[in-house]
Structures are given as structure tokens and as C-alpha cells.
């Protein structure tokens with residue numbers, strides 16, 4: 001824990017979400033149900049795609065990778081939050097806090113690049129259908145995956161490099177339920193203006209940038225679909241509206257956190273729950289329940305699981 005060498009703060013205290021017992025109980029039930037649902041739904045998607053050879057196509061591989069990342073999105077802050085709900089003193093060690101921020105940004109970066117790769121995949125499938133297999137070949141898929149993980153790691157390391165050695169000497173209370181940069185740097189006993197700018201420039205830029213790239217690519221796809229209006233276009237529209245829903249729900253809260261000047265409202269805590277608990281569940285629901293192929297494959301996997309248990 002070398003970051004704590006020149007600071008007296010060795011742990012942080014979360015204020016949590018609320019003091020009302022009823023709200024805590026409600027959040028406990030709500031978050032636990034969603035956490036379990038997300039872990040089961042996303043594991044089922046990964047397992048189904050890997051085990052069914054008919055789903056071995058770029059779209060499903062990217063979907064399985066997104067589900068894999070969603071397992072991380074669910075696990076990086078909500079188990080600790082659920083565990084903390086009924087604790088009087090919600091403490092988190094300095095190292096734990098740094099680790100949590102590190103993983104939040106790795107996972108967030110990977111998820112963004114994967115969403116862009118999925119948009120690109122739909123763009124090629126819809127706008128250049130004859131070249132789909134040539135363009136989205138296995139090498140390109142691997143390239144997207146490697147790029148996603150590298151960008152996630154670099155994005156996270158760059159920001160963490162600025163904050164691991166910050167001196168902390170004063171208050172150690174975070175009005176939140178997880179560690180993240182905007183509130184964390186405010187506690188350092190040094191001039192934090194430049195650091196806040198760095199966070200806005202890095203996390204803010206990456207989230208606003210990816211959001212616009214995605215929205216523009218969906219607009220291009222929609223315009224193309226409308227021009228060649230045919231039987232396939234309503235199916236394409238339903239896939240696209242699913243993607244756009246995920247993108248808006250995922251990026252809305254993030255853009256709010258990293259570009260809003262002062263995180264002081266209650267609103268951002270509840271938006272944070274939204275990103276941590278709700279979006280990882282929405283992905284499997286939105287992508288799967290509208291997709292016949294996926295539904296059939298999942299039913300088969302479930303039957304196999306039940307049968308193998310009987311033997």
C-alpha cells in the first residue's frame with residue numbers, strides 16, 4: 001500500500017444511499033434480485049454462444065463478450081454495496097478503493113469499445129451485406145477484442161497514475177456507495193482543479209466521444225435501412241432500437257458523472273445504481289428476448305443442463 005505512505009488516511013467511509021430503514025430494505029431486495037438475475041442471464045448467454053456452433057458468428061461472439069464484461073460490471077460495485085446496506089460503518093480500505101476505481105475504468109472502457117464494435121458489425125451486416133463475411137472475419141473480431149481490452153487498460157492506468165500517490169490527510173468520508181474518481185480526488189489535500197480537468201478530459205471525452213460515434217453510426221444505418229425499405233427492414237429496425245436503448249441507458253448516467261462540474265446531488269447516486277445494477281441485466285433481456293435464434297439455443301442449453309443433472 002505505498003499510496004498511503006505520505007497520508008494519514010488508510011480507509012474511506014461511505015455515507016451510503018439512505019438512512020431510512022424501509023428504503024434500505026427495498027434497495028436490498030431490488031439490488032440482490034437484479035444482481036442474481038444479471039449473473040445468471042449473462043452466464044447463460046456466454047455459455048449458450050460458446051456451446052452452440054450455429055451461433056458461432058461475429059454478432060454472437062461480440063454479444064457473448066459483452067455479457068462476459070457485464071458479469072464484471074455487476075460485480076465491481078454492487079456486491080460491496082449490498083453487503084454495506086445494513087452496516088453502520090461502511091468502511092473501505094485505501095487499496096480496495098484504488099482497485100475498485102481501476103476495475104470500474106477497465107471494464108467501462110472495454111464495454112464502450114465492444115458497443116462500438118457491435119454497432120460496426122450491424123453497419124456492415126445491414127449496409128454491406130454481400131461483404132459481411134469478408135469484412136467481419138475472425139481476425140477482425142480478435143482485433144476488436146484486443147483493442148477493447150488494451151484501450152480499457154490504458155484508459156484506466158492513465159487516470160490511476162495521477163491519483164495513486166495523492167496525499168490524503170483530512171476528511172475520508174465519501175458521499176457515495178463506491179469509489180470513483182470525481183468524489184475521490186475531491187478528498188485529496190492538494191489543489192485538485194487540474195486533476196478534475198484530467199478526469200473530465202479522459203473519462204468525459206471517452207464517454208461523450210463513444211456516445212456520438214455510436215449515435216452517428218446508428219443514424220447512418222437507419223437511413224440506409226429506410227432507403228432500401230424491404231421485408232428485412234423491420235427486423236433490422238427492431239435490432240437497432242434494442243442497441244440504441246442499451247447505448248442511451250448506459251451512457252446517459254456516465255456522461256452526467258464525468259462532465260457535470262460538481263457531483264453534489266442525490267440524483268447522481270441513484271443514476272449510479274442504475275448503471276451498476278440495471279444496465280447489466282438489460283443487455284441480456286434486450287438482446288435476447290427479441291432474437292428467435294438465441295431463444296431457441298438458450299432453451300436447448302437449459303434442457304441440457306436439467307437433463308445432465310438427472311443422470
Ligand SMILES: *[C@@H]1O[C@H](CO)[C@@H](O)[C@H](O)[C@H]1NC(C)=O
Nearest residue numbers: 046061062064065068141142
Ligand atoms: C469473444 O469473442 C471471441 C471471438 O471473437 C470468441 O472466441 C470468444 O469465445 C468470446 N468470448 C466470450 C467470453 O464469449
